[in-house]
Amino acid sequence: MNLIFLGAPGAGKGTQAEQVCNALNIPTISTGNIIREALKNGTEMGLKAKSFMDAGALVPDEIVIGIIQERLAKDDCKNGFILDGFPRTIPQAEALDRMGIVIDRVIDIDVADEVIAQRVSGRRVCSECGNSYHVEFRPSKVEGVCDACGGTLVQRKDDQPETVVARLKEYHEKTEPLKAFYEAQGKLKSVQGQAEIADTTKLVLEAVGAAE
Numbered sequence: 001m002n003l004i005f006l007g008a009p010g011a012g013k014g015t016q017a018e019q020v021c022n023a024l025n026i027p028t029i030s031t032g033n034i035i036r037e038a039l040k041n042g043t044e045m046g047l048k049a050k051s052f053m054d055a056g057a058l059v060p061d062e063i064v065i066g067i068i069q070e071r072l073a074k075d076d077c078k079n080g081f082i083l084d085g086f087p088r089t090i091p092q093a094e095a096l097d098r099m100g101i102v103i104d105r106v107i108d109i110d111v112a113d114e115v116i117a118q119r120v121s122g123r124r125v126c127s128e129c130g131n132s133y134h135v136e137f138r139p140s141k142v143e144g145v146c147d148a149c150g151g152t153l154v155q156r157k158d159d160q161p162e163t164v165v166a167r168l169k170e171y172h173e174k175t176e177p178l179k180a181f182y183e184a185q186g187k188l189k190s191v192q193g194q195a196e197i198a199d200t201t202k203l204v205l206e207a208v209g210a211a212e
């Protein structure tokens with residue numbers, strides 16, 4: 001199954017993608033994670049993306065489209081995938097169509113902007129493996145230490161309050177129109193984000209048709 005996870009920054013796309021990719025045994029492709037990894041490794045693409053990301057702006061379409069085209073060509077995508085954070089603009093969605101990629105379902109996780117602010121301010125990510133936690137809603141076993149690899153947990157630079165406001169503005173202007181784009185294709189399923197992560201997972205699994 002080829003899935004897209006849509007939603008505002010911090011709506012829980014990454015958290016839910018992690019659950020669904022385990023349930024369906026398909027990979028999650030997060031453009032945000034790929035760009036952060038490139039930045040960490042100091043690649044040309046990472047350096048080009050840095051100023052946009054730090055300011056809470058979307059990275060130019062041609063960069064992310066190139067990333068996705070390369071990633072979807074890999075063998076592990078043959079039986080399906082979850083796109084987490086792509087497409088983020090209508091031109092990106094059109095590029096996906098031009099690549100001949102058929103999307104089965106688009107899951108939109110709907111969360112109010114005020115709740116988002118609270119979620120992202122408490123998010124901590126592992127500086128080594130990128131695993132994501134929340135100080136209140138999804139704490140690591142030992143404070144500040146990653147459960148998976150023992151790496152140090154840090155706050156993402158773009159999770160600072162001013163940058164979150166800019167990211168939400170970009171979302172409403174450029175990404176939200178994708179809901180109508182996929183609604184018109186009969187592929188959109190909206191899920192109301194819940195206070196508990198597990199409750200949202202239940203609704204997301206139902207929406208993808210993978211509930212037990």
Ligand code: AP5
Nearest residue numbers: 009010011012013014015031032059085119123134137197
């Ligand atoms: P990206 O990394 O994709 O960030 P984002 O979309 O802004 O999404 P987030 O990772 O912030 O949130 P999420 O929805 O995955 O939430 P999460 O599950 O972590 O992109 C970063 C940047 O890269 C962009 O700003 C842009 O510059 C660039 N970029 C990436 N893709 C691009 C593209 N296609 N085009 C152009 N530019 C692109 O949850 C958030 C927190 O809340 C976590 O701490 C989690 O534990 C907690 N939480 C989750 N669910 C719940 C719940 N139900 N209750 C309580 N807490 C919860």
